[in-house]
Amino acid sequence: MSDFLKTVNLKKSYRIGRNFEPALRGVDLEVERGEFVVIVGPSGCGKSTLMHLLGGLHRPTEGQIFFEGAELTAMADAELTALRRREIGFVFQRFNILPTLSARHNIELALKIRGETPETSVEEILEMVGLTGKGHHRPSELSMGEQQRVAIARAIISKPKMLLADEPTGNLDSKNSDHILDLFTQLNRENDQTILMITHNPEAAKIGDRIIKMKDGRIVN
Numbered sequence: 001m002s003d004f005l006k007t008v009n010l011k012k013s014y015r016i017g018r019n020f021e022p023a024l025r026g027v028d029l030e031v032e033r034g035e036f037v038v039i040v041g042p043s044g045c046g047k048s049t050l051m052h053l054l055g056g057l058h059r060p061t062e063g064q065i066f067f068e069g070a071e072l073t074a075m076a077d078a079e080l081t082a083l084r085r086r087e088i089g090f091v092f093q094r095f096n097i098l099p100t101l102s103a104r105h106n107i108e109l110a111l112k113i114r115g116e117t118p119e120t121s122v123e124e125i126l127e128m129v130g131l132t133g134k135g136h137h138r139p140s141e142l143s144m145g146e147q148q149r150v151a152i153a154r155a156i157i158s159k160p161k162m163l164l165a166d167e168p169t170g171n172l173d174s175k176n177s178d179h180i181l182d183l184f185t186q187l188n189r190e191n192d193q194t195i196l197m198i199t200h201n202p203e204a205a206k207i208g209d210r211i212i213k214m215k216d217g218r219i220v221n
């Protein structure tokens with residue numbers, strides 16, 4: 001048994017009108033510490049749903065999630081939130097950066113929430129994601145790809161044990177995409193950060209240690 005991340009018969013249904021429609025139909029997944037796992041599959045197959053459950057953002061309808069031996073699915077909301085802030089970094093498919101804050105303040109906020117002072121400065125992080133000199137821009141003053149890189153910077157500055165990235169290169173051209181993928185590889189190898197990355201990009205899928213294929217709410221490897 002993997003002691004880093006494990007799911008048992010994970011299911012999630014969403015209520016649509018009067019019906020419950022299944023988005024995950026029983027996912028059993030094990031991820032070792034330090035793995036770089038890529039998740040692929042057609043649109044609507046449940047990839048983002050799975051990621052939101054793994055990160056403790058949503059609750060499953062059925063099944064269990066264990067993170068470092070602790071059962072996430074048995075935790076009270078406050079405990080779950082604390083663990084999420086401490087250990088998990090998210091890059092969302094819709095990047096969820098705050099529109100009224102500058103790039104720099106969006107990144108700093110991620111640390112403030114955790115009550116940390118950065119080991120890596122915001123300047124360094126901006127440079128790492130190729131946004132040198134853009135720290136004072138608000139999201140509306142940045143391109144889509146730049147906003148995505150702010151979201152990535154925010155997720156990685158606190159060096160989370162587990163980085164969950166939903167289409168992190170979706171809005172990036174091939175040069176910036178390669179740059180971000182190199183950065184992820186480096187975080188994975190040098191900091192031993194475990195990464196789960198969803199992607200539709202066949203090139204991006206190649207960089208992981210392992211590819212998990214999903215279809216219709218299930219893993220189909």
Ligand SMILES: Nc1ncnc2c1ncn2[C@@H]1O[C@H](COP(=O)(O)OP(=O)(O)OP(=O)(O)O)[C@@H](O)[C@H]1O
Nearest residue numbers: 014015016023042043044045046047048049050093
């Ligand atoms: N908040 C929600 N309420 C109701 N149904 C939802 C909700 N979120 C997702 N779904 C449904 O659950 C299924 C899985 O959605 P999910 O977003 O996980 O797919 P995905 O694999 O991430 O797709 P994509 O590649 O397009 O991002 C879809 O059928 C979707 O319509």
Ligand SMILES: [Mg+2]
Nearest residue numbers: 047048049093
């Ligand atoms: Mg998705």
